[in-house]
Amino acid sequence: xxxxxxxxxxLLLPIVIYLGLRNNQGNSGxxxxxxVLKERSEKEDYMQxxxxxxxxxxxxxxxxxxxxxxxPAFKVKAxxxxxxxxxxxxxxxxxxxxxxxxxxxxxxxxxxxQPLRLLVLKPVGFGQxxxxxxxxxxxTSGSATYGSGRYLDLSFKNASSITLDFNKAYNPYCAYDxxxxxxxxxxxxxxxxxxxxGEKVYHQ
Numbered sequence: 577x578x579x580x581x582x583x584x585x586x587l588l589l590p591i592v593i594y595l596g597l598r599n600n601q602g603n604s605g606x607x608x609x610x611x612v613l614k615e616r617s618e619k620e621d622y623m624q625x626x627x628x629x630x631x632x633x634x635x636x637x638x639x640x641x642x643x644x645x646x647x648p649a650f651k652v653k654a655x656x657x658x659x660x661x662x663x664x665x666x667x668x669x670x671x672x673x674x675x676x677x678x679x680x681x682x683x684x685x686x687x688x689x690q691p692l693r694l695l696v697l698k699p700v701g702f703g704q705x706x707x708x709x710x711x712x713x714x715x716t717s718g719s720a721t722y723g724s725g726r727y728l729d730l731s732f733k734n735a736s737s738i739t740l741d742f743n744k745a746y747n748p749y750c751a752y753d754x755x756x757x758x759x760x761x762x763x764x765x766x767x768x769x770x771x772x773x774g775e776k777v778y779h780q
Contacts, residue, residue: 609646612743616643619746630749630756642776650742650773654685654694656735665697670724670750671757676700680708685740688769694740695764696730706731711761712745714771722751722777725761745774752778 620640623629631638663679677697684693697709713725726745732738748758 605648608648608651612646615744616641630753639778641778644743644773644776646743647773648743650687650771652685652687652740652742653737654683654740655737656732657682657684664700665695665762667697667759667762669757669759670754673757675759677709683710683738683740687771690769692767692769693764694728694767695762697762708732709759710765711748711759712765712767712771713761714767714769716770716772720772720776721774722747724748724750724758725765726771726774742771742773745771747775747778 623631623641624635624638626632658681659679665677665679666674667677668674677699679695680698681696682693683696684691686692694710694712699707699709708730710728710730711725712728714721717723717725725748727748728740728742728745730738749756750758
């Protein structure tokens with residue numbers, strides 16, 4: 577039986593708790609780089625020791641996760657554009673199924689002097705009211721990075737702007753083990769640039 581992954585946030589909730597990830601919008605320079613490297617090191621420990629790790633039954637073949645070098649240029653401010661009219665979207669998953677989400681907000685930002693936006697989704701169903709899902713693909717997807725896209729953790733309610741840190745972009749569990757089923761990025765989140773930041777592909 578394939579293991580279902582409902583959202584990125586639910587998938588890595590144990591990691592988020594374990595690492596105590598913070599937004600840290602004020603960090604920059606060396607301190608910021610060291611913070612990201614520390615989080616990556618702690619995630620490496622998690623992947624090798626946690627009972628919730630996708631590698632827990634095959635640590636004999638485990639290889640360290642691969643990342644781009646930390647680049648503060650990929651930590652950007654995004655303006656939040658809430659979607660007030662109730663609208664739904666069906667998102668395809670890696671096992672061939674699909675799941676319905678609510679279109680929650682747009683995040684408008686700029687990278688490489690290019691205006692971009694990401695669609696933020698909320699799962700449909702009671703008990704997941706505070707869960708937000710954001711996945712994206714870009715021009716590195718399928719070569720340097722995982723072909724089915726990467727995820728970003730987000731948490732906001734009424735904020736007018738947030739920080740998007742692509743240095744913290746990570747792979748879903750299906751990037752390591754195909755027995756997991758993961759939602760793909762919606763077509764709205766296929767970015768027409770190369771995001772050379774965050775986690776790289778695990779299996780070449």
